[in-house]
Amino acid sequence: MLDKTTVSLTAISVAIVTTGIATWALLKWQETSKKLRKYVEKYSRMEVVQQYLVHHFAKLEDLPHLKSLIPRTAENYHEELVKFVINTCDEHKIKKGRILDVGCGPGGISFHLSSAFQEVVGTDVSMPMIMAGQQMKQFAEFGSPFSSEGGKYIKLYRLRVPDSADREKVEFWNEDVCALLYTCGKFECVLVSNALTDLNDPKAFLENIGQYVKVGGLLIIADVYHWPSGPEECLGGEGLVSSFSLLKEILSAFWDFQKETNLSYYLAKCARLAEVGNAHVTVWKRKEELLEEDP
CATH class of the missing domain: 1.20.5 (Single alpha-helices involved in coiled-coils or other helix-helix interfaces)
Structure with a gap:
């Protein structure tokens, strides 16, 4: 004892x-x-929400001081990305049922996606962004204030949901995708547009998102990889590593890499200043043999 x-x-x-x-x-x-x-x-500050509303819904014609500076390839980023998503789904014979738009902001891409998919779920952890998306869904068109010089001088910009959108197909969730609940069901496609580097735990998201994608479904990531502390810190890599190499390493257990391309975009900071980026777009297909439990 x-x-x-x-x-x-x-x-x-x-x-x-x-x-x-x-x-x-x-x-x-x-x-x-x-x-x-x-x-x-x-992303909850009102000036940032207004900035993203202009980014998602305003036309470059509304920003005359930037029009001559912005490359034509960056003018219609949201439309071009959605065309890419639709064409890629068609190439892989993916049913355009449910799609998850990660980090949707006020919903510009979500509304474009609704022209082809049966159900679009836009998710963001910023409640003001989600509320802005809900307002666009309800009214389709309204004027949004934007401090075009960063101060009290305000200009109203005419914002409009794309004519091709079916607003009833779009719903918005105020949720952290790094901690999704199984009750949200599964999707044919998941799109992450310039949101990966902002996620609370991007590695956990990449490791777990496959549980929410149907057999042979797609994960499409578009990002400029501007990490707050480098990909090796945020994705758990060591040494001289690139974001793409770490994506391959993390996703290899559940996903097969399919193809890549680049798409340019711009984000107006004020009437005379814009951020121009070149997003790396990668396509990943869910490995079927690991989803035997799916119908």
């Missing part, structure tokens, strides 16, 4: 280990909450 001293030491050891695990879990939760709060705060 164990003596009382041994039992006491064992109990103390268990208590220390348990306390250590609980402390680590608490610190991890606090770190995650801090990252998520930072993102939510950034």
Whole structure:
């Protein structure tokens, strides 16, 4: 039999280990909450929401000081990306049923997708962005204020949902895709447009999103890979690594890489200043042999 001293030491050891695990879990939760709060705060400021409304729905003709500066290839990023998604689904004979638009913002891409898909779910952790999308869904057209010089001088921009959109097919979720619930069902396609580097835990998202995609379904990622602390830090790589190489490594267990392309975009910061980017677009197909439980 164990003596009382041994039992006491064992109990103390268990208590220390348990306390250590609980402390680590608490610190991890606090770190995650801090990252998520930072993102939510950034994309919940009204001036940023208005900026993205202009980005998603205004026309370049409304920004005359930028029109001559923006490359023509960057003019219609949302439309071109959606065309790419639709054509890619057709190439792979993917049924255009449900599609998840990750980091949808005020919903520009979601509405374009509704012209081809039966159900479009746009998700974002910023409630003001989701509310803006809901407003566009309800009214289809309205004037949005935009501080074109960053101050009190406000100009109204005419925003309109694309004529080809079927607004009833679009719904918006205020949810963190890094912690999706199984109750959300499965999708034929998941699109992540310039949102991967903003996710609270991009590696966890990439590791788990396959559970929400049907047999042979697609994951399409478009991003400029402007990480807050580098891909090796955010995706768990070591040494001299590129974002694409880490995507291949993380996704290889559940996805087959299909193809890649590049699409340019612009984001107006004010009436005379814009961010121009070149998004790397990659297509991944869900491995069928790992989805035997699917109907």
